[in-house]
Every structure is written in C-alpha cells, then in structure tokens.
Amino acid sequence: MPKRESSIERQDIRQAKKLLEDTGLTLTDAARLALKVLPRKTANSPTxxxxxxxxxxxxxxxxxxxxxxxxxxxxxxxxxxxxxxxxxxxxxxxxxxxxxxxxxxxxxxxxxxxxxxxxxxxxxxNENPPLVDSNPLTGLKLNIRTPKHEIEFLSVDDAKKIMENAGKHKAAFALMLFAGIRPEEISARSNQDRLLWENIQFDEKIIRIPGSVSKTGKPRLLEHLPDNLWSWLEEGQTGSISNVSSSAVTNAAQFAGGFLKRQGDKKQVRIRPWPFDGMRHSFATYHIAFHNDPGRTSLILGHEGKTALLHNNYRGLATKAEAELYFSMKNIIINY
CATH class of the missing domain: 1.10.150 (DNA polymerase; domain 1)
Structure with missing residues (x-):
C-alpha cells in the first residue's frame, strides 16, 4: 500500500501549488528546473x-x-x-x-x-557521478604574448648530455635529434602506429615512415640524413625501436639531459624548462645552419611547400660551427 503523505508534506504541496498558480508550471516542472539550477552532487574529487x-x-x-x-x-x-x-x-x-x-x-x-x-x-x-562541480577553465583566456617565430631548441651541450645518458633509448633519441622524427612516430601505443626497425634501410641509408605512423597520415621518405645518425643505430634489429609511450621517451630525454631529476618521495622534479618540441626543433635548427638549404630540411621534416616558413623561423638561430659540433656527435660514448 502506497505511503500516505504526512500533514506537513500535504501543507508543503499546497504552498508549492499556490506559488506556481500564475506561472503555468506543475510541481514536476518546478522540480526539473530546480535540478538544473542546484549544484550537482559530486563524488569525492580525485587528485x-x-x-x-x-x-x-x-x-x-x-x-x-x-x-x-x-x-x-x-x-x-x-x-x-x-x-x-x-x-x-x-x-x-x-x-x-x-x-x-x-x-x-x-x-x-x-x-x-x-x-x-x-x-x-x-x-x-561528465562522469557519473560527476567528479567536479564545474570546469574552471571554460572560456579562460591567458594574458600571454606569443613572440613571432618563437623557436626553442637544445644547446649542443644539452644534446650531447642526452646522448651520453641515453641508455636503452639511444636509437629513439638519435632519430629525434638527428633525423627530426617526432616522438609520437617512434613511441606510439602499437606497432601499427610506430616506427619499426624494418622501416630503416641501412644499405641505402634511408628511413621510410608509413602513413599509419606519420602525423599527417602521409608516408615520408627520409634521404640524405646526417652521417652521425647511423652510428647510433644498430643494424639487424627487428620490431619496435621504442617500447614506451612518447611522453615516457620524452621524459627519459629530460632526465638524461638534466632537465628533470628524482628527489625524495616525488616522482620527478623540474630543474629547468624543456624546450617545446625541443628535439625536433633542434634538428631543424642545426640542419638549416649546417646546410643553409631549407628545402632539404623541409623534405626530411615532411613540411611540403613550407620552405619559406622554415627559412624565416629557423635560419640564423644557430651558427655553422655549432651545427658542425651537433652533427659530429657519434656513438663513441661508453656510458651504456
């Protein structure tokens, strides 16, 4: 048998109906409106x-x-x-x-x-139940100035330190620093989406990046790559070049270069800022300084038709002498 309303509940219903008399709303309509206005009950918000x-x-x-x-x-x-x-x-x-x-x-x-x-x-x-009451970043605009042609890259000493401490990541780091390959193309989540040793042809000294791996979805053929690159790559390997995620391999480079370190109970502590897309930008910067040929660099990076953009953004950031030092780094380091 349905539970009957108490006298207090019946009085509350009568008062609610009286308040809604001139609105055309039912009690159900009013309840629905209230649910939209009132803050939703959230689960314990996670860290x-x-x-x-x-x-x-x-x-x-x-x-x-x-x-x-x-x-x-x-x-x-x-x-x-x-x-x-x-x-x-x-x-x-x-x-x-x-x-x-x-x-x-x-x-x-x-x-x-x-x-x-x-x-x-x-x-x-949008989780059920919600984990937060609102999104504090909706519509947030940052008051930051974006310098024109802002390019960040690693110094020669930073790149050298990264390779000295590369350990099991030496091939991945070399491909990023000396061929400009994106970390996402080397360290994706599956073999279908990542570069494999089979894509590197040592006899012709070329690298084929399949469309399934390339960021743009188009295949790339990398030719005329720096000589020092090949000293870091071991012929005869098969399968994945890197078995970790792209964020993990980028983090490993930061630890190797002294941009991050482990301290106490914290997983990682930042020592100094890491250049945005630093390894790929470093390759582009030093390659243009070395060859003075943005078109050649553009082909390796896969920036079709963007020769002028590369020329304007990268030319003059590094000297020819710095570029010679950068591309003279070979696998003669014994820290493995």
Missing part, C-alpha cells in the same frame, strides 16, 4: 595524479589518435609536477591562470597545458 590514468583510458575508449593521447600524457605529466597531490576541485580558476601565465612557461607550453586540463575537467564533469 590530478589519480585522475591521470582513468582520463587516458577514457580517451582510448573514444579511439583518439595516438598522437593526441601522447600529447595529453605529456602535458598531464607536467601538470602533475605542480598539482599532482591536489584534488581537481581544489584548484580554482585563478590558480590556473597564475600557473599558466608564469614566466617559466613558453606560450606554446601554456596553451598546450590549458587545452589538456580543459579536456580533463570536461571528462570529470
């Missing part, structure tokens, strides 16, 4: 570190491209350095604005982290 893996799994279920997943992973690892042990709900809009507009971040890095954090909050808001 950024705890939210990392569930968010990436969500992105994988949505079948986002490997490059996008790697982009998110790389940015989230940087965000974790600042907010890893804090809950998503604890970091306010003003906190984010201060963090993203800090002088240590390049405009490119700041915008990348903003896009990633915004996607993270959007996922958290």
């Amino acid at each position: 950024f570190e705890d939210a990392f893996e569930p968010f990436i799994r969500h992105c994988m279920r949505k079948r986002l491209k490997s490059a996008t997943l790697s982009y998110y992973e790389n940015c989230l690892s940087r965000i974790n350095e600042a907010y890893g042990d804090r809950r998503l709900s604890e970091v306010s809009r003003s906190d984010w604005k201060t963090y993203l507009e800090q002088s240590e971040l390049s405009p490119g890095n700041a915008k990348a982290r903003l896009r990633t954090a915004r996607a993270l909050y959007s996922w958290a808001l």
Whole structure:
C-alpha cells in the first residue's frame, strides 16, 4: 500500500501549488528546473595524479589518435609536477591562470597545458557521478604574448648530455635529434602506429615512415640524413625501436639531459624548462645552419611547400660551427 503523505508534506504541496498558480508550471516542472539550477552532487574529487590514468583510458575508449593521447600524457605529466597531490576541485580558476601565465612557461607550453586540463575537467564533469562541480577553465583566456617565430631548441651541450645518458633509448633519441622524427612516430601505443626497425634501410641509408605512423597520415621518405645518425643505430634489429609511450621517451630525454631529476618521495622534479618540441626543433635548427638549404630540411621534416616558413623561423638561430659540433656527435660514448 502506497505511503500516505504526512500533514506537513500535504501543507508543503499546497504552498508549492499556490506559488506556481500564475506561472503555468506543475510541481514536476518546478522540480526539473530546480535540478538544473542546484549544484550537482559530486563524488569525492580525485587528485590530478589519480585522475591521470582513468582520463587516458577514457580517451582510448573514444579511439583518439595516438598522437593526441601522447600529447595529453605529456602535458598531464607536467601538470602533475605542480598539482599532482591536489584534488581537481581544489584548484580554482585563478590558480590556473597564475600557473599558466608564469614566466617559466613558453606560450606554446601554456596553451598546450590549458587545452589538456580543459579536456580533463570536461571528462570529470561528465562522469557519473560527476567528479567536479564545474570546469574552471571554460572560456579562460591567458594574458600571454606569443613572440613571432618563437623557436626553442637544445644547446649542443644539452644534446650531447642526452646522448651520453641515453641508455636503452639511444636509437629513439638519435632519430629525434638527428633525423627530426617526432616522438609520437617512434613511441606510439602499437606497432601499427610506430616506427619499426624494418622501416630503416641501412644499405641505402634511408628511413621510410608509413602513413599509419606519420602525423599527417602521409608516408615520408627520409634521404640524405646526417652521417652521425647511423652510428647510433644498430643494424639487424627487428620490431619496435621504442617500447614506451612518447611522453615516457620524452621524459627519459629530460632526465638524461638534466632537465628533470628524482628527489625524495616525488616522482620527478623540474630543474629547468624543456624546450617545446625541443628535439625536433633542434634538428631543424642545426640542419638549416649546417646546410643553409631549407628545402632539404623541409623534405626530411615532411613540411611540403613550407620552405619559406622554415627559412624565416629557423635560419640564423644557430651558427655553422655549432651545427658542425651537433652533427659530429657519434656513438663513441661508453656510458651504456
């Protein structure tokens, strides 16, 4: 038998109906409107570190491209350095604005982290139950100036230190530093999406990047590559060149170069800023300085029809002498 309303409940219903008399709304209509206005009950908001893996799994279920997943992973690892042990709900809009507009971040890095954090909050808001009440980054605009033709690259000493401490990553690092190959193309999530040893032809000294691996979806043929590259690659290998994610291989390069270090209970501590897309930009910068031929560099990078862009952005950033030192780095280091 249905439970009968109490006298207090019946009185509440009568008062509610009286309040709604001139609105044309029913009690059900009013309840629905109230649900839209009132804050939703959220689950216990996770820390950024705890939210990392569930968010990436969500992105994988949505079948986002490997490059996008790697982009998110790389940015989230940087965000974790600042907010890893804090809950998503604890970091306010003003906190984010201060963090993203800090002088240590390049405009490119700041915008990348903003896009990633915004996607993270959007996922958290749409979970059932929601993990946050709102997305503090919706509509947030950063007050940062983007210098024209801003290119960041590694010094020769930084590149040398990375290769000296490369360990099991020496082939991956060499392909990024001395052939300009993207980390996402070397260290994707599956063999179908990543460069394999079988794509490197030692006899002709060429590298074939399949369309399934290339960021643009178009195959690339890399010819006339620097001589020093081949000293770092071991002929006769098969399968994956790198078995870790692109964010992991980029992190490994930062540890090798002294940009990150492990300290105490923290997983990683930043020592100095890492250049945005630093290894690929380093190759482009020194290759143009060495050959003074943006067209040749453009073919290796896969920037079809963008010779003028490369000339304007990279020419003059490094000297010919620096480029000669950069491309003289060969595998004569015994730190393995």
